[in-house]
Amino acid sequence: MNRSAKRRLRTVALAVAVCLSTPVVADEVDLFELSLEQLSEFRLTTMSRKAQRVGDLAAAAYVVTGEEIMRSGVTSIPEALRMVPGIQVARISSNRWAISARGFSERFANKLLVLVDGRSIYTPLFSGVMWESQDLMLEDVERIEVIRGPGAALWGANAVNGVINIVTRSAADTQGTLVSTRAGTEERGAVAVRHGGELKDGGHYRVYGKVQARDASVLAQESEARDGQRDQRIGFRLDRPLSGGAAFTLSGDAYNARSGDEWELPQLAAAPYSYSRRMDQHDTGADLLGRVTWRTDDGAESALQAYLDQARTNFGWLSAARADFDVDFQQRRQFGRNDLIWGLGYHWTSDHFSENRPYVVSPASRTRDTFSAFIHEEFALSPERWRLIVGSKFEHDSYAGFNWQPNLRVLWTPTRSEAAWAAISRSVRSPARPEFQSSLDLFAEEVPGLPLSLPALARLNSVDAADFTAEKAISMEAGFRQSLGNDLSWDVALYLTRYSDVRSERTASVECPADVVLLPSPIPIGSIGGCPAGFLPNYLLVNSYINNAGRFSARGIEVSADWRVSDWWRLQGSWSHQRMSADPQSDALATSEAERYIGSTPRYQLSLRSSMNLAGKRQLDLWLRHVSRLRHGDIPAYTTLDARYAWQVRKGLELSLVGQNLLEDQHQEFKSSLPDMPYYRIERGVYARAEWRW
Structure with missing residues (x-):
């Protein structure tokens, strides 16, 4: 721990001491006061767009509560998602994440839809979520609802392998003032302030502000990174x-x-034909969401939601900006024992990219329109026993054209504490504009087999790739969940997904570039890449293109259990196992990409959490995780342990000490290829936190 870190910890300790005299309000409800049977009554909205208890869902559903987030000691949403079985969460660097469900893990995982209160934060600029700019105030998060497996029948394109909905607390549940601070070795410092009040007309409001700073990680060469x-x-x-x-x-x-x-970029001056370039990323953005819900005299429940969202990312030499407008209407009606929900939607996106090598999107600006409709009906085949859920979403996208995404689900509930389900679904992943209107310099390397070593610049061209279409997936799932009294519950889900028309890369041609420098060859040679015979070019251009030739399959199992050992001790565990495979590829570039897809997903993951309420209003939380080896990047298996000790000094004032990644000084978790980044090592960290309310 360096001197500045020690000073930060002393500052927090002093602030805590000063606040011991602060008046406070009542604490939040402790989940230890609720039985597992009561927890199973939690209502989720993500799976069916209506409030529904977990035990009645025909899907692999999981809920991370706000209290679990705070007790785990995490400082970000990506870290909290590690608690969900089957979700692959890897820290690329201090501020970059690779998060996916059921495979295809990468910094921009394009088959996982993420929402905040129903607002999509999936960016069409890069086909994924920029987690580094989604730093929510964790104290405001009520729960994170996660559906593993396809949710496209209700939420549309890109909800191929899962849907994550981050649900924040209502303004009525955040009354009064809250201040939280933390400082430590890796978590350099953070301050969050929130205030909630009541309006004269019976409404409620809250406002908040948050600032934070994170330390840089370490490169594989043991030097300090710049992240x-x-x-x-x-x-x-x-x-x-x-x-x-x-x-x-x-x-x-x-x-x-x-x-x-830092990005590894190609260059042709000399071997190794690449250089590391620092990227000072600057993200700005704002959003505004409005929602109205009402119920008519005939019992129909309706909701109308609209939001505006704009974001800009600047890397210095490369910038991208987007603006989104979305409007969504849905209505629910009940006909006897049957439950019908339908809706209409429209989404508009405008984007702009700078045009600088090695990444060019052309044209620089374009708009995109998506019209959608969905209908879902739940049939009660047998009262309290069998249910059939059938429906589909229909979308027309100005990029991908028309797509339909149906699903069929069956739920059997022999008792209120048991449920078995099965489902088959079709979903699509809509292409991002850079995938068919861009040009990217991938890498440079020596060309084997030539008389003299020559560098070759690999360029991926997707400009006017009119044939590039949406990726498709057919998923088959089954699961079972059971509550054994008030002390033990468990859940298992199995799945098999077959992907077709997956984005793939192919070598098109090798050519003599227009800006080539030709030198007389010291030995007799013929034409190389179309260059004049007898001359040696200073480099060659290898053109490649994007198509939909990829075919993959993924199968796996996800198991979780929750055991109330006693009224003061709770254990939660999960284990997941997955295998991916790809159809054989005839092209070396396509084979390399397929190996990256498969090798970026761990074969298995294990998580065990222990939560204890100790005497004297103290808490002790331990979290052990193990992740198997990643073949891509040759990332070794690793085991981590996090620990949190908290003390409620007085009513409303809590102090805590958290240690993260305690078993090793540092370890690697992921190697990003898009963009190509160096190997970062995640360091052990300790931080202190204080929270008080009044």
């Missing part, structure tokens, strides 16, 4: 009742984040 992060975020939420039992919600956020990174 630290600093960000600021502000936001508000307003909840107001309307006449006739209707309700209105308005919320908004704005953020400003700066982070460092």
Whole structure:
């Protein structure tokens, strides 16, 4: 621990001491006070777009509660997602993440849809989520609902392998003032302030602000990396009742984040034909969401939601900006024992890219329209026993054309504490514009087999790739969950997914570049890549292109269990195992990409959490995780241990000490290839935290 870190810890300790005299309010409900049977009554909305208890879902569903987030000691949403069985979470660097469900893990995982209160944070710029700019105030998160497996029948394209919905607390549940601070070795420092109040008309509001800084990680060569992060975020939420039992919600956020990174870029001057370039990334953005819910006299429940979202990312020499508008309407009606829900939607996106090598998108600006409709009906085949759920979403995208995404699910509940289910679904992943209107210099390396060594620049061209279409997936799933009294519950899910029309790369041609420098060859040679015979080019250009030739399959099992050992001790465990395979490829570039897809997903993961309420209003939480080896990047298997000790000094004031990655000084978790980044090592860290409310 360096001197500055020690000073930060002393500062937090002093702040805590000063606040011991602060008046506070009542604590939140402790989940230890609820039985597992009561926890199973939690209502989720992500799977069916309606409030439904976990035990009645015909899907692999999991909930991470707000209290579990705080007790785990995590400081970000990506870390909290490690608690979900079957979700692959790997830290690439201090501020970059690779998060996916059931395979295809990469920094921009394109088959996982992520929502915040129903607002998509999946960016069409890069086909994924920029987690480094989604630093929510964790104290405001009520729960994270996770559906592993396809959710496209209700949520549309890109919900191929899963849907994550981060649900924040209502304004009524965040009344009063909250201040939290932390400082440590890797978590350099953070301060979050929130205040909630009541409006004269019976509504409630909250406002918040947050600043934080993270230390840089370490490169594989033991040198300090340049991937630290600093960000600021502000936001508000307003909840107001309307006449006739209707309700209105308005919320908004704005953020400003700066982070460092390094990319390995191609260059032709000399071997090894690449250089490391520092990327000073600057992310800014803002969003505004409004939602109205109401119920008519005939019992129909309706909801209308609209949001605006704009974001800009600047890497210095490369920048990208987007603006989104989305409107969504849904209505639920019950006909006897049957339950029908339908809806309409429209999404508009405008984007702009800078045009600089090695990454060029042309044209630089374009808009995209998506029209959608869905219908789902749940049939009660036998009261309280058998249910059939059938439905589909229909979308027309100005990029991918028309797609339909149906699913069929069956649920059997022999008792209220047992449920078995099975499902078959079709889903699609809509292409991002850079995938068919861009040119990217991938890498440079020596060309084997030539009389003299020559560098070759590999360029991936997708400009005017009119034949590139949406990826498809057919998923078959089955699962069983059971609660054994109030003390033990367990859940198992199995799946098999076959992917077709997956993005793939193919070598097109080798050519003599227009800017080539020709030198007389010291030995007799013929034409190389179309260059004049007898001359040696200083480099060659290898053109490749994107198509939909990839075919993959993934199969796996996910198991989780929750055991209340006693009224003060809780154990939660999960284990997941997955295998991926690909059809044989005839092209070396395509084979390399397929190996990257398969090798970036761990074969198995194991998690065990222990939560203890000790005497004297103290808590001890331990979290052990093991992740198997990744073939891509040759990342070795690793085991980590996190620990948290908390003490409620007085009503509303809590102090805690958290240690992360305690078993090793540092370890690797992932090697990013898009973009190509160096090997980062994640370090052991310790931080202190104080939270008080009044």
